[in-house]
Amino acid sequence: MIKDLRVVLVDDHPMFRQGLRTLLEDLGVTVLAEAGDGESGVAAVVEHRPDVVFMDLQMPGVSGVEATKRLTDLQPDVKVLVLTMVEDDQAVFAAIQAGALGYLLKGAGQEEISRALASVAAGQAVYGAEIARRLRGFFAGGGGSSAQPFPSLSEREREVLALIAEGTSNTDIARRLFLSDKTVRNYVSSIFAKIDVAGRPEAIVKAREAGLGR
Secondary structure: OOOEEEEEEOOOOHHHHHHHHHHHHHHEEEEEEEEHHHHHHHHHHHHHHHOEEEEEEOOOOOOOHHHHHHHHHHOOOOOOEEEEEEOOHHHHHHHHHHOOEEEEEEEOHHHHHHHHHHOOOOOOOOEEEHHHHHHHHHHHHHHHHHOOOOOOOHHHHHHHHHHHHOOHHHHHHHHHHOOHHHHHHHHHHHHHHHHHHOOOHHHHHHHHHHOOOO
16 A cells, blocks of 8 residues: 655756656655655655655766665665666666565556665565566576676776776776766766675775786
């Protein structure tokens, strides 16, 4: 039963937030607050203490993965349901590792969102059919037993981490990899969340211990 549940929406697309708000309010759910980036999303959740947080992953500044990790550190009982367009395996595993209880794609219908919200509010992990299939494939294929350091990282993220371990600044990483500064910042936030470090110095130490960098 989801009627009377209280939620916070964290997504950088106002039109999507409005559509989701309308859908949820039609189901009897109370939307306490909305936020357009991870940092303000964390603040809104701390202030309102909702039953469930709807979290996008790709947002300006603090990513959804990093915001989820911060929230689970601040409020271990927080219930985060990821609702995003991002469907690659690494994003799924990063969100789960950060503490998300559920993961749905934005194409999910009202019934699927309603079921997922009820499950997450009850403390049960839930994933959309496509995400569940990917998880089964990952573990059936022994995806968790890679000998590579930091198996949760994508190849590009591992490349960025290696440059961080060499002491390379974000600006120089962007220039060397032909990426925008914003893209590099997003990669760095995701990497820090996935390898469970608080900042650059700790990331450098951890990466070098794993054999990356100089």
